[in-house]
Structures are given as C-alpha cells and as structure tokens.
Amino acid sequence: EVQLVESGGGLVEPGGSLRLSCAASGFTFSNAWMSWVRQAPGKGLEWVGRIKSKVDGGATYYGAPVKGRFTISRDDSKNTLYLQMNSLKTEDTAVYYCVRNRPFGCYWGQGILVSVSS
C-alpha cells in the first residue's frame, strides 16, 4: 500500500524558515517523480513544485510564488522528500501535500498545516 506521510508543519513568524518532510512507502521511491501542492484555508489547490528522480536527472521546478524561496530535495536512502521553505510570508499559510507523479497526483499524503503569522 502506498503511503505518503508529511511532517514538520507548524506556526512560524513571517521571514522565518521551516522544513517539511514526506516519508514514502509502498513503492520504489527512488524511481518516483514527486511534487508538493498546497491549499490555503478555504481556497483552491496550488502547485508548489516538482523533483524528478535521480535517474531522470533529479531536476527541480517551482511555481512562480515560491521560486527562489522554496527548495525541494530528496533522500532516496531514507525514502523521504523535503520542502525547505525560507523567507516565509503570511500568504504561504496553507495545508501542504506531498504528491506522487506519473501520473501527476496519483497518490497524496494527508497534508500538513503551515501557519505563517506574527
């Protein structure tokens, strides 16, 4: 059974940093392309970014609102995906989902809440 479990969320002040983790199981993580998607309270889904598998080059791609502030990485030895979030803004407040690609969105984690507030 495929499982994606996010952790590391919480309350952070504007300008601060936070790192989310996503522990994956039930599939060959090292071959998977993975994404992060977020959803602000009461709002729609927003694509955050994607990382390819290392065998496919390991490239990362980001949405415009987070480019330059967020970094996606992976540790295939730990079957874990990361989202490093720096220079956080109040508009980054959202539930963050870890998502498996190919096809995009075939599996989702339960989501983790990140609140940016002073």
Add this chain to the structure above:
Amino acid sequence: QSALTQPASVSGSPGQSITISCTGTSSDVGAYNYVSWFQQYPGKAPKLMIHEVTNRPSGVPDRFSGSKSGTTASLTISGLQAEDEADYYCSSYTISDTHVFGTGTRVTVL
C-alpha cells in the same frame, strides 16, 4: 501562470449528467494531453479521478469521464449520485514544465 478557469458551482439531480469545464490556453491545456481531474471532500486530500484527459485510475467509477477540445477540457459525471457532491479541480502540465490547477468547482447534488 494563471489558474485554469472552472465554473464556481455546478448542480444536478440524482441520476442526471453534469459537465464541468476547464479552460486554459495554448500553453497548458491546449499544448499537451496531460489534463487531470481531482475530487476533494472537505478536510480530505484530493483524489485522482481522470488523468491524461480520458484515463480513469483503477477503482474510479466509469460514470466519470473526461474529454478535451482545443484549450478546454471537460469532466462529465453521468448518473449523478449523492456521494459525488464534492469539490472538483482540473490540472494541466504546461510548456514551462510546471503544473497549473483550475479554480475549482463545487458540485451539489440536489
């Protein structure tokens, strides 16, 4: 990258068919056959219902179907059931190697 345009709400009676549209541009929906549809219940993670325009993952009822014409994709729910009441989002791969979501549609079963 602007969000794809969906109607805010669509409603129908049990047994009826409804269609949700998803309008993009030649840089996303019109560029590739990589349109997906997701169903989301309140407080829950989204679930993939359709991928690559027309493909249903295992376990998704065949009353859910997808199509595309030009820069507009559509999700049709035939034989609407009470359990179909949820939010639906489309998404598309883009020429910038990113993904973009639709604005979301609330489906109400009357």
